[in-house]
Amino acid sequence: MTIEVxxxxxxxxxxxxxxxxxxxxxxxxxxxxxxxxxTTLLRIxxxxxxxxxxxxxxxxxxxxxxxxxxxxxxxxxGYVFQEASLFxxxxxxxxxxxxxxxxxxKDYKVSLQQAIDLxxxxxxxxxxxxxxxxxxxxxxxxxxxxATSPKLLLMDEPLSALDLKRKHEIMPYLESLHDxxxxxxxxxxxxxxxxxxxxxxxxxxDAGKIIDSGSVSELFTRLDLPLAHxxxxxxxxxxxxxxxxMEFNLTYLDFxxxxxxxxxxxxxxxxxxxxxxxxxxVSLTLEHQSQTSILNIFPAVIAEILPExxxxxxxxLSLNSVFLLCRLTxxxxxxxxxxxxxxxYAQVKTVALLL
Amino acid sequence: xxxxxxxxxxxxxxxxxSITTLLxxxxxxxxxxxxxQSRSRFKFLFEAIIALPLVLPPTVLGFYLLVALGPNGPIGxxxxxxxxxxxxxxxxxxxxxxxxxxxxFVIQPLQSAFTAIGKRxxxxxxxxxxxxxxxxxxxxxxxxxxxxxxxxxxxxxxTVGEFGVVLMIGGNIPGETQVxxxxxxxxxxxxxxxxxxxxxxxxxxxxxxxxxxxxxxxRRFSITDRC
Numbered sequence: 003m004t005i006e007v008x009x010x011x012x013x014x015x016x017x018x019x020x021x022x023x024x025x026x027x028x029x030x031x032x033x034x035x036x037x038x039x040x041t042t043l044l045r046i047x048x049x050x051x052x053x054x055x056x057x058x059x060x061x062x063x064x065x066x067x068x069x070x071x072x073x074x075x076x077x078x079x080g081y082v083f084q085e086a087s088l089f090x091x092x093x094x095x096x097x098x099x100x101x102x103x104x105x106x107x108k109d110y111k112v113s114l115q116q117a118i119d120l121x122x123x124x125x126x127x128x129x130x131x132x133x134x135x136x137x138x139x140x141x142x143x144x145x146x147x148x149a150t151s152p153k154l155l156l157m158d159e160p161l162s163a164l165d166l167k168r169k170h171e172i173m174p175y176l177e178s179l180h181d182x183x184x185x186x187x188x189x190x191x192x193x194x195x196x197x198x199x200x201x202x203x204x205x206x207x208d209a210g211k212i213i214d215s216g217s218v219s220e221l222f223t224r225l226d227l228p229l230a231h232x233x234x235x236x237x238x239x240x241x242x243x244x245x246x247x248m249e250f251n252l253t254y255l256d257f258x259x260x261x262x263x264x265x266x267x268x269x270x271x272x273x274x275x276x277x278x279x280x281x282x283x284v285s286l287t288l289e290h291q292s293q294t295s296i297l298n299i300f301p302a303v304i305a306e307i308l309p310e311x312x313x314x315x316x317x318x319l320s321l322n323s324v325f326l327l328c329r330l331t332x333x334x335x336x337x338x339x340x341x342x343x344x345x346x347y348a349q350v351k352t353v354a355l356l357l
Numbered sequence: 358x359x360x361x362x363x364x365x366x367x368x369x370x371x372x373x374x375s376i377t378t379l380l381x382x383x384x385x386x387x388x389x390x391x392x393x394q395s396r397s398r399f400k401f402l403f404e405a406i407i408a409l410p411l412v413l414p415p416t417v418l419g420f421y422l423l424v425a426l427g428p429n430g431p432i433g434x435x436x437x438x439x440x441x442x443x444x445x446x447x448x449x450x451x452x453x454x455x456x457x458x459x460x461x462f463v464i465q466p467l468q469s470a471f472t473a474i475g476k477r478x479x480x481x482x483x484x485x486x487x488x489x490x491x492x493x494x495x496x497x498x499x500x501x502x503x504x505x506x507x508x509x510x511x512x513x514x515x516t517v518g519e520f521g522v523v524l525m526i527g528g529n530i531p532g533e534t535q536v537x538x539x540x541x542x543x544x545x546x547x548x549x550x551x552x553x554x555x556x557x558x559x560x561x562x563x564x565x566x567x568x569x570x571x572x573x574x575x576r577r578f579s580i581t582d583r584c
Contacts, residue, residue: 048484049483050480050483050484073483074480074483074484075482075483075484075485075486075487075488075489075491075492076486079484080484081480081481081484083477083480083481085477087477087478087480087481089478089481089482089496089500090478090500091499091500091502100482100485100487100495101484101485101486104485104486104487104491105486146485147484147485150485150486
């Protein structure tokens with residue numbers, strides 16, 4: 003099952019020209035700067051934005067072609083807007099039931115109770131909307147969308163209207179959506195951090211066009227793409243817990259390029275985890291250093307070098323076909339005589355566990 | 358206190374105002390909704406026509422209505438050719454005249470209430486499987502409740518208070534088309550100040566109570582937090 007999308011739209015000051023297929027499982031993130039058309043694209047998929055021609059098919063459900071158009075209320079979608087947009091005249095419970103009451107009993111896949119528990123909103127059910135915090139409102143909005151048992155969940159920057167504290171409050175719930183439901187999710191965002199934590203698949207948009215798509219870990223480290231540049235440029239690594247060292251309180255995480263040693267995390271052995279390594283936290287040496295405090299050192303081969311600015315370079319390292327980014331000064335690169343194909347050791351100072 | 362004809366005038370006034378308000382809500386709601394949603398280039402034209410009774414002297418409106426409703430006018434003539442009677446000097450004629458006269462007082466509050474809701478709640482409802490009609494009744498109408506309240510009371514009160522239009526098209530037939538405002542005028546004209554006081558004071562109190570209830574209820578129902 004895949005989701006097929008083809009649209010060409012010309013408006014006065016804006017052109018949207020997209021043609022892509024995405025796997026209908028996991029979270030597909032659409033990433034791009036404000037105004038690149040990612041929200042418009044999401045609204046088109048929901049049927050909220052009218053456009054005469056185009057093609058949209060989700061699994062075996064045809065939603066639009068040249069002759070045919072399914073109106074939004076007949077599409078089996080859940081849509082989470084940037085602002086929670088709860089109905090002010092209904093309490094939390096009634097908001098949750100609004101969509102649920104309008105679908106066929108035979109289409110029930112996600113029960114209301116499941117949605118309530120997944121988002122942790124049981125204590126809020128009898129509250130009025132204005133008694134909820136921004137984060138609580140957004141959780142209710144997500145549960146309300148889930149309660150319709152959608153075949154496709156569309157999320158338009160659901161965290162962007164929230165402050166950092168609320169973002170951290172909601173993130174675990176979004177992760178549990180990913181792990182516990184089999185509903186494909188399209189997640190629009192301009193925050194690489196959210197994408198690193200949540201997404202499996204990534205579509206990069208710029209000025210109404212798709213510039214690339216692929217797995218998140220691949221696109222994050224492609225030097226020809228904007229994500230691999232700037233202060234937050236980072237690599238995403240899939241690893242799994244391989245053991246714990248109770249003497250020093252450490253946890254070992256294996257990935258194809260080696261083994262990370264991190265502070266103890268209470269995670270079961272073999273549990274998959276995501277790691278994010280920021281380019282400026284990686285340094286290179288030509289020989290394996292033993293006299294160092296850094297624990298995470300991996301043999302690597304330089305795959306690509308691109309100037310980052312006047313004084314710095316961005317380097318893509320291959321660790322047994324897993325890629326890491328490393329940001330160095332041009333001076334260091336010259337001292338070490340770095341070039342593509344050269345074997346080096348990558349020292350990783352810090353690694354963030356994304357779970 | 359109230360004479361028999363005064364009582365009849367009171368009943369006719371309340372009946373007229375109720376029927377007018379009810380019919381205006383029925384007809385005005387879809388018009389107000391269309392005005393709030395439409396991006397038509399000609400919207401301003403309809404808005405101007407609807408606002409016209411606000412600025413037109415009631416006697417001008419009454420005069421044209423009299424001409425139109427009379428046996429030789431287009432509407433009255435049509436009614437007669439269909440076997441009915443012309444609408445001038447009848448209660449039905451009064452209702453029609455009142456509806457036109459009070460139209461902006463019903464449609465404008467509804468339109469601004471619908472506009473204030475914005476597109477978002479309707480879009481959300483659409484993604485939650487509500488059809489256009491369903492979302493109108495389950496979302497737009499409840500969210501526009503303060504607007505409906507204001508529209509009803511203003512429409513009712515404005516109809517109770519009309520004079521010029523009624524005088525022109527209804528005449529002043531006691532028990533049939535004589536309304537309170539005209540009864541007061543009649544009393545004053547023959548210097549029955551006592552009677553005029555009773556009726557005027559009653560109308561003053563009624564109007565104040567209606568406005569009081571609008572403001573009190575709108576405060577209770579106000580939806581402060583829309584997000």
